[in-house]
Structures are given as structure tokens and as C-alpha cells.
Amino acid sequence: xxxxxxxxxxxxxxxxxxxxxxxxxxxxxxxxxxxxxxxxxxxxxxxxxxxxxxxxxxxxxxxxxxxxxxxxxxxxxxxxxxxxxxxxxxxxxxxxxxxxxxxxxxxxxxxxxxxxxxxxxxxxxxxxxxxxxxxxxxxxxxxxxxxxxxxxxxxxxxxxxxxxxxxxxxxxxxxxxxxxxxxxxxxxxxxxxxxxxxxxxxxxxxxxxxxxxxxxxxxxxxxxx
Ligand code: ADP
Numbered sequence: 001x002x003x004x005x006x007x008x009x010x011x012x013x014x015x016x017x018x019x020x021x022x023x024x025x026x027x028x029x030x031x032x033x034x035x036x037x038x039x040x041x042x043x044x045x046x047x048x049x050x051x052x053x054x055x056x057x058x059x060x061x062x063x064x065x066x067x068x069x070x071x072x073x074x075x076x077x078x079x080x081x082x083x084x085x086x087x088x089x090x091x092x093x094x095x096x097x098x099x100x101x102x103x104x105x106x107x108x109x110x111x112x113x114x115x116x117x118x119x120x121x122x123x124x125x126x127x128x129x130x131x132x133x134x135x136x137x138x139x140x141x142x143x144x145x146x147x148x149x150x151x152x153x154x155x156x157x158x159x160x161x162x163x164x165x166x167x168x169x170x171x172x173x174x175x176x177x178x179x180x181x182x183x184x185x186x187x188x189x190x191x192x193x194x195x196x197x198x199x200x201x202x203x204x205x206x207x208x209x210x211x212x213x214x215x216x217x218x219x220x221x222x223x224x225x
Contacts, residue, residue: 001031003068004164004195005053010062012048012218022048023059024218032163035187035196037206040215046199047168049215053197054166055083067163084112088157088165088194090186092172094149096141096156102128103137106156113160127155131185147178154185158194165189167198171205183208 012023022045030036030053038046051057052064055071058079064071066082074082096105106124107117115123128137131151141149150170157165167186171179183205190196198205206212214222 001033003029003065004032004034005030005197006065006068007049007053007059008063008065010052010059010064012045012052012057013060022218023052025062026218026220028213028220028223030164030195030197032195033193034211035190035209036198037209037212038197038199038215039201039206039212040221044215045218046215048218050166050168050197050199054087054089054164055079056089080112084160086163088160088162090150090154090157090165090167090170092169094141094146094153094173096149096152098141101138101140102133102144102152102155105141105152106159109156109159123159124155127159128152131155131158145178146174147181150174150178150182151185154182154189158189162194164195164197167196169199169201171200171202179205 006029007026010023010026011021014020014022026049038049040046052059055066066086069082071079103121103124106127107120110120110123125137128134131154133148133151136144136148171182174182186196186198187208198209200206211225213220
């Protein structure tokens with residue numbers, strides 16, 4: 001198996017007095033095709049781990065490899081380009097733009113790839129149909145349920161055809177039924193070939209992942225398959 005993401009001796013400190021060491025020497029490798037749950041108490045370092053693994057935040061020391069490529073020497077632009085080719089994100093808070101329709105929220109993710117507007121919309125429509133929102137294409141976020149908004153956010157994450165989907169408590173703001181349907185969607189994307197890493201407090205989510213990594217005080221305290 002080839003590695004999708006690999007962290008080597010990763011330390012992440014946030015400035016302050018005293019500084020906060022959110023990751024304290026993390027070594028972990030996620031292979032292509034895995035579906036991994038990250039669990040742990042609030043404040044344990046899960047989000048920091050996901051942000052660093054997703055290149056949104058750089059390690060203070062140590063190395064992150066994305067698809068085997070070391071990232072520490074890359075410029076910010078090179079890192080952003082690598083991220084946009086390989087990684088999609090889904091967050092608990094959706095982060096959709098209220099003034100844009102579902103189609104345009106998704107199409108926006110393609111702007112940085114230099115794709116012309118009509119083609120961006122065509123691809124957005126296709127992906128929204130794939131996530132079951134063909135009937136909500138021109139709705140605005142305020143006109144949609146939480147579950148539908150998270151489907152739009154998931155469509156936005158995958159429209160760039162990333163190899164890895166990183167999800168930070170994607171069901172944290174949803175009722176039980178919507179949570180289950182978003183989880184089914186993510187499981188389907190995984191079955192279709194995308195590597196998934198998902199932070200969760202929900203045991204039913206972790207139960208559907210073949211591997212569970214537990215984080216405490218900035219370190220990995222268990223890694224079970
Ligand atoms: P979790 O996702 O498990 O709740 P986080 O990764 O968000 O944990 O946080 C780990 C630790 O780092 C916590 O002590 C948190 O307060 C701290 N932290 C997170 N982000 C920042 C930041 N931007 N600045 C300073 N401290 C932070």
C-alpha cells in the first residue's frame with residue numbers, strides 16, 4: 001500500500017505564554033484506501049492533527065508527506081497547489097457562503113484550478129447529483145436543512161477529485177437521521193475509492209471505520225485496526 005499521508009515526529013506548538021504544545025511528536029501513516037476515525041477528548045489535539053495532515057497548518061517541527069511528497073520545503077503556493085489537487089475538507093460548521101446557491105458554493109472550489117465558469121457549474125451540478133442533491137441545485141444554504149448543507153459541503157470537498165477526504169466532526173451539528181445519512185455518503189465515497197480520515201465523538205461513526213486512532217495530550221495513545 002502507498003501512503004496517502006504520513007506524519008513523522010510532528011510537533012505543533014501554538015504561541016502564547018506559556019506556548020501550547022498541541023501535537024507532541026506524532027508519527028502516523030494513513031495508506032491510500034483507508035477509512036480512519038480519530039477520537040479523543042476535547043482539547044486532545046485532534047483538529048490540530050487534521051489541520052496539519054491536511055496542510056492547512058504547518059508543523060513546528062517534523063515532516064508531513066502528502067502522497068509521498070515531503071512538504072516542509074514547499075512554498076505556501078506550492079503547498080496550496082498540492083492541497084487543492086489531493087485533499088478535500090468537510091467541517092462541522094459547513095462553511096458555506098450564504099449568498100451563493102448550492103451549485104455556486106461547489107463551483108467556487110474549482111476557481112483555483114483555472115476551469116472556466118460554465119464548466120465549473122457543470123461539474124458542480126454533477127457532484128451535487130452524486131451526493132443526492134439534484135433537487136436542491138439552486139437553493140441557498142438558508143433554504144436547506146443541516147443535512148443538506150453538509151451534503152453541499154461534501155460535494156464542494158470532492159468536486160476537485162481529491163484522493164483524501166478529511167472530515168472534522170462532520171455530523172457534529174446534525175440530528176441522528178441526518179448524521180446517519182452523511183455517514184452513509186462518506187462511506188459510499190470511501191467505497192468509490194477516496195481515502196477518509198474523520199474526527200468524531202460518535203461511537204457509531206468510529207464503528208464504521210476499519211481503524212481508530214485515539215489522541216490524548218497531543219500524542220497517539222492507541223491505533224487499532
Ligand atoms: P481537539 O480537536 O481534540 O479538541 P485541538 O487540536 O483543537 O483539540 O486543540 C489542542 C490544543 O491546542 C488545545 O489545548 C487547544 O486549546 C490548543 N489550540 C488549538 N488551536 C489553537 C490556536 N489557534 N492557538 C492556540 N492554541 C490552540
